[in-house]
Amino acid sequence: MKKTFYFLLIFSFFIGISFWSFQEIGYEWNWVSIYEYRTKFLEGFKTTIWISISALILSVFIALVNALLLGSQSSFLNALGTFYVELVRGTPLLVQLLLIFYVFAQSFGINNRYLVGIYSLALFSGAYVSEIFRAGLESIPKAQWDAARVMGLTDGTILRLIILPQAFRVVLPPLAGQFISLIKDSSLLSVIAISELTLNAQEVNSYTYSTLESYIPLAILYLLLTLPLSQVIKVLEKKMKYET
Amino acid sequence: MKLELQNVSFDIGQERILNNISITFNQKVLTLIGPSGSGKSTLLRLLVSLEKPFSGSIEVNGENLTHGKDPINYRKKIGVIFQAFNLFPHLSALENIILPLTKIHGINKEEATERAQSLLKRFNLLNHQFKKPMSLSGGQKQRMAIMRAIITKPEVLFLDEPTSALDPEMTGEVLELIQELKRENMGMVFVTHEMRIAKKISDEILFLNRGEVLKQAKPIEVFESSDPIITQFMKRVYL
Secondary structure, eight states: OOOHHHHHHHHHHHHHHHHHHHTTTOOOOOHHHHTTHHHHHHHOOOOOOOHHHHHHHHHHHHHHHHHHHHHHHHHHHHHHHHHHHHHHHHHHHHHHHHHHHIIHHHHHTTHHHHHHHHHHHHHHHHHHHHHHHHHHHHTTTTHHHHHHTTTTHHHHHIIIIHHHHHHHHHHHHHHHHHHHHHHHGGGGGGGTTOSSSSHHHHHHHHHHHHHHHHHHHHHHHHHHHHHHHHHHHHHHHHOOOOOO | OOOOEEEEEEETTTTEEEEEEEEESSSSSEEEEOTSSSSSHHHHOOOOTSSSSSSEEEEETEOOOOOSSHHHHHHTTEEEOTTTTTOOOOOOOOHHHHHHHHTTTTOOOOHHHHHHHHHHHTTGGGTTSOOGGGOOOHHHHHHHHHHHTTTOSSSSSEEEEEETTTOHHHHHHHHHHHHHHHHHEEEEEEOOOOHHHHHHOEEEEEEEEEEEEEEEEEEEHHHTOOHHHHHHHHHHTTT
């Protein structure tokens, strides 16, 4: 309760400062012309939502497969998994997108930019998610495996009943951060002309020359996606707490 | 309980942890004692099939643990107690205890719960059945871990320093329970630093030193041994 109050207080202060700053620089608002393009924002918002959700689900699958590669006995598969993580984490998403779309996808004759966009984003995020999964699994003490093994449980059952439920709780907070990043990173898909929220806002800006009026709604719309996600994960975290 | 070890050696990296150990034991309770680093806990890990010997052979109750993959069937017949309890923190005490029954021995949840609850009642732990391990005291945790190990009526119970993470009062709680199990005639291999209980419940005591068996004999013979290493050890633990 107290926290909500302070949150609102800080929020009002932030709004106040913002209004004051715009007043100081004498910014002339032009919301009317922006309002004409409201459907453009809405369309972009919808695209961002479904692209993010698709990439998010796909990235979890990619991460699971890669976690298996990293944990496998074969040194070839190990090297493959490590190569993927290092390459993807070490280079800018922008460059990855351009290369994947204009070079690799074209050479294989794949022209659907939405498909390529979703896969690129998932591939990018998957590298981070697989590292989160690996860290989560490794955070469970070996003694838990020992205790379960000497009961006569098989490794698969131990993973399912003992290890994963504990690891899930550990990975939730970093996973939330990664998913929020993914939503915001989807804005980069504008460089391969996917008309998601950011590209549409850029277009509205070029029609109206009202830069801030185009971009402020952009920020608010992204917040509308990321804030509920944070909340959902927080509730999940609370539910998973061990105390009775 | 029948233990048969022949020339068992075990290395970790370059270091020899157990060297050429041979044991024959055919009674109820065998206690392993000896200085820290003498290889007691490692020997116990070999006996419960968590490690394989580097060389030599191990047989417990006729089951050969030397070769082959995970001996699941052997594990179903034993119970193991760890120094750090190793309860599963995401499950309640009751869920911890019934897990081996429902997931390994194919007993349905109602019956397993009933069995667990009557056991908990007997040892005065019933009020704590729905608590997660985090909200139990150390002594309660270890007693729950013992319940989890004995609910399947194991042929042998292996205990790896079950009280060394506990304060004296909680140690008392746990040792009482172990004595109760001894009265019920349960076969046990017991690694401990608690000499009084070792003396009281063991049929034989095995003194390990630097990975080798220094002496295996009746408690009284070990405690009154004139071997300088043993007398020095006894002096230190009784200080």
